[in-house]
Amino acid sequence: MSVHKIALPQKILVGPGAIDHINNVCTDLKIHGKIIILTGPHVKGVAGEYVYKILSNSNMESELYVLNAKNPIYEIENISEKLKTSSNVDCIFGVGGGKIIDMAKLLSLKNGIPYISIPTAASHDGIASPMASIKLFNGKYKPSIMASPPLAVVADSNIIIKAPYKLLASGCGDIIAKFTAIRDWRLAKKRINEYYGEYAASLALMSANLIVKHAKNIRELKEESVRTVVEALISCGVAMCIAGSSRPCSGSEHLFSHALDIIAKKPALHGEQCGVGTIIMMYLHGGNWQRIKQTLSIIGAPTTAKELGIEENEVIEAIIKAKEIRKDRYTILHEKSLGWKEAENVASITGVIKG
Numbered sequence: 600m601s602v603h604k605i606a607l608p609q610k611i612l613v614g615p616g617a618i619d620h621i622n623n624v625c626t627d628l629k630i631h632g633k634i635i636i637l638t639g640p641h642v643k644g645v646a647g648e649y650v651y652k653i654l655s656n657s658n659m660e661s662e663l664y665v666l667n668a669k670n671p672i673y674e675i676e677n678i679s680e681k682l683k684t685s686s687n688v689d690c691i692f693g694v695g696g697g698k699i700i701d702m703a704k705l706l707s708l709k710n711g712i713p714y715i716s717i718p719t720a721a722s723h724d725g726i727a728s729p730m731a732s733i734k735l736f737n738g739k740y741k742p743s744i745m746a747s748p749p750l751a752v753v754a755d756s757n758i759i760i761k762a763p764y765k766l767l768a769s770g771c772g773d774i775i776a777k778f779t780a781i782r783d784w785r786l787a788k789k790r791i792n793e794y795y796g797e798y799a800a801s802l803a804l805m806s807a808n809l810i811v812k813h814a815k816n817i818r819e820l821k822e823e824s825v826r827t828v829v830e831a832l833i834s835c836g837v838a839m840c841i842a843g844s845s846r847p848c849s850g851s852e853h854l855f856s857h858a859l860d861i862i863a864k865k866p867a868l869h870g871e872q873c874g875v876g877t878i879i880m881m882y883l884h885g886g887n888w889q890r891i892k893q894t895l896s897i898i899g900a901p902t903t904a905k906e907l908g909i910e911e912n913e914v915i916e917a918i919i920k921a922k923e924i925r926k927d928r929y930t931i932l933h934e935k936s937l938g939w940k941e942a943e944n945v946a947s948i949t950g951v952i953k954g
C-alpha cells in the first residue's frame with residue numbers, strides 16, 4: 600500500500616459571531632504580515648469591510664479588494680502581478696460566497712501564499728475543500744483545480760443565516776449529491792481498482808444523511824439546522840482533503856451539473872443543479888431516487904428543469920454529455936448507453952422533465 604498524505608485546515612470556527620475572532624485566529628496561526636482581503640460587491644458591506652475593520656483595530660496591515668462579479672479572474676491576474684513585488688504578504692482572506700473563495704484559492708495557488716476561507720453563504724462545499732472551480736478567460740468553467748486546503752475556515756452563522764435562502768438550499772443539494780458520488784466512487788474501485796478511502800466516504804455520507812434528517816428544520820431556518828448544514832459542508836471539504844481528491848464529493852451528478860454550466864443558456868446554482876443530477880443518477884444506480892427528490896422538495900430546493908429555470912432539451916443534452924466532461928472519472932454513466940431517447944426517458948421517469 601502506498602503512503603497517503605493528508606493536508607487539513609488548521610483551525611475551523613463555526614457559530615454565531617465567529618468572524619469577531621478573526622484577529623485571534625491570525626495570532627494563533629502566526630500571521631503577522633500583510634493580509635489581502637478579497638470580497639465581492641454585495642458582501643463587501645455584509646462582511647468584507649467588517650473584517651478589514653477588525654484587522655485595523657488590531658493593528659494588522661491589510662488591503663481590501665472588491666472583485667468584479669462578472670469576471671474576477673482578470674483582477675486576480677492584476678493582484679498577482681502586484682504581489683510579485685511585495686514580499687510582506689502573509690495571507691489571503693476570501694470573504695464571500697463560493698466564487699470569491701475560489702478566487703482566494705486561485706490567488707493562493709499562483710503565489711504560494713496560504714488563505715483563510717470566510718464564507719458568507721452556505722451554498723457549496725468549496726468553503727473548506729482544496730478544490731477550486733474557475734471561470735476561465737473564455738468564459739468556460741474549469742472544475743476541480745487542485746489548490747491547497749484553507750489554513751482556517753471561519754464560518755459565522757449569524758451572517759450565513761441572513762444570506763438568501765436559495766443559497767442554503769443549494770448547499771443542501773451539493774451535500775445530497777454525496778449519495779451518488781460515493782456510489783460512483785465504489786463502482787470505480789470495483790471496476791477499475793481506483794483508490795477508495797472508507798473514512799473519507801463515510802464522512803461525506805454522514806453529511807448527506809444529516810441533511811435528510813434535518814430537512815424540515817432547515818426549511819424552517821432553525822438556527823441549529825443551519826449550523827448543521829455549514830458543518831456538513833465543511834465536513835465534505837475535509838473529506839476531500841482526506842481523500843486528496845474531489846472523489847468523495849463529486850460523481851456523475853457533478854458531471855451533469857458541469858455539463859449544464861456549458862450547455863444551458865442560464866445555468867442555475869451549482870448545488871441546485873447537483874441536487875437534480877442526484878435524482879437522475881440515483882435512478883441510473885437503481886437506488887432510492889424518490890427519497891432524494893422528497894428531501895430536496897422538503898428543503899425547497901429545485902427538483903425539476905422548470906424549477907432550475909433550465910430548458911428540458913438542455914437537461915437531456917447534459918445527461919448525454921456529462922460523461923465527456925471528465926473522461927478519467929469513472930461513474931455509472933460509463934455503464935449506460937444514453938442516447939437522446941434514453942436520456943429523455945430517464946429525465947421523464949424521475950419527473951425532472953414533463954416529457
Ligand SMILES: [Zn+2]
Pocket residue numbers: 723724773848849853869873
Ligand atoms: Zn459540489
